[in-house]
Amino acid sequence: EAQVTQNPRYLITVTGKKLTVTCSQNMNHEYMSWYRQDPGLGLRQIYYSMNVEVTDKGDVPEGYKVSRKEKRNFPLILESPSPNQTSLYFCASSFDREYQPQHFGDGTRLSIL
Amino acid sequence: GDSVTQMEGPVTLSEEAFLTINCTYTATGYPSLFWYVQYPGEGLQLLLKATKADDKGSNKGFEATYRKETTSFHLEKGSVQVSDSAVYFCALSDLGTDGGFKTIFGAGTRLFVKA
Numbered sequence: 001e002a003q004v005t006q007n008p009r010y011l012i013t014v015t016g017k018k019l020t021v022t023c024s025q026n027m028n029h030e031y032m033s034w035y036r037q038d039p040g041l042g043l044r045q046i047y048y049s050m051n052v053e054v055t056d057k058g059d060v061p062e063g064y065k066v067s068r069k070e071k072r073n074f075p076l077i078l079e080s081p082s083p084n085q086t087s088l089y090f091c092a093s094s095f096d097r098e099y100q101p102q103h104f105g106d107g108t109r110l111s112i113l
Numbered sequence: 114g115d116s117v118t119q120m121e122g123p124v125t126l127s128e129e130a131f132l133t134i135n136c137t138y139t140a141t142g143y144p145s146l147f148w149y150v151q152y153p154g155e156g157l158q159l160l161l162k163a164t165k166a167d168d169k170g171s172n173k174g175f176e177a178t179y180r181k182e183t184t185s186f187h188l189e190k191g192s193v194q195v196s197d198s199a200v201y202f203c204a205l206s207d208l209g210t211d212g213g214f215k216t217i218f219g220a221g222t223r224l225f226v227k228a
Contacts, residue, residue: 040220042202042220044218045215107154
């Protein structure tokens with residue numbers, strides 16, 4: 001079954017404690033991206049990757065890092081989380097020729113206290 | 114920069130009513146346009162898309178036509194069901210100034226359908 005898997009689904013943590021949200025897809029997609037969803041703002045793109053070792057900033061990259069060492073994985077790293085990063089996060093992937101996100105994970109709800 | 118504006122919700126309809134959710138966009142290039150649906154507790158699912166002017170995207174009874182002259186991509190369905198209750202997002206994908214593709218989402222419109 002085609003899947004984008006995010007972990008964890010829920011996390012409550014404290015300001016400044018580094019965390020990583022993992023994302024893995026089993027469809028051999030080249031394009032992967034991270035979004036955050038906030039009420040009234042829709043989804044905003046944080047980072048995207050068009051292939052292994054190629055990553056680019058989206059619209060709201062401040063405070064986040066990503067890496068793409070393997071095609072299937074695209075982790076989101078918060079080196080020093082702050083309360084304004086409390087949000088619902090989605091990872092997505094798509095085929096190389098169609099860069100709009102086609103498959104989304106089920107989301108990770110982060111609460112930074 | 115590029116942007117997407119969609120009607121505020123929530124939209125509440127009775128079963129079998131006609132649905133329209135308005136979406137307009139601004140873009141510097143020639144974007145592709147999309148509608149996504151998000152059911153409670155789930156990620157977004159691509160519902161339909163249109164890649165050029167006058168294209169009509171359709172899926173599961175939903176339709177939307179890419180209107181370049183009015184920069185619009187309104188979502189319609191002739192007869193909604195309770196199972197259509199969800200949040201609907203309009204989005205565009207365009208080539209960014211850095212050479213990469215970016216997808217811009219609207220704020221979402223929540224639809225409630227009553228039996």
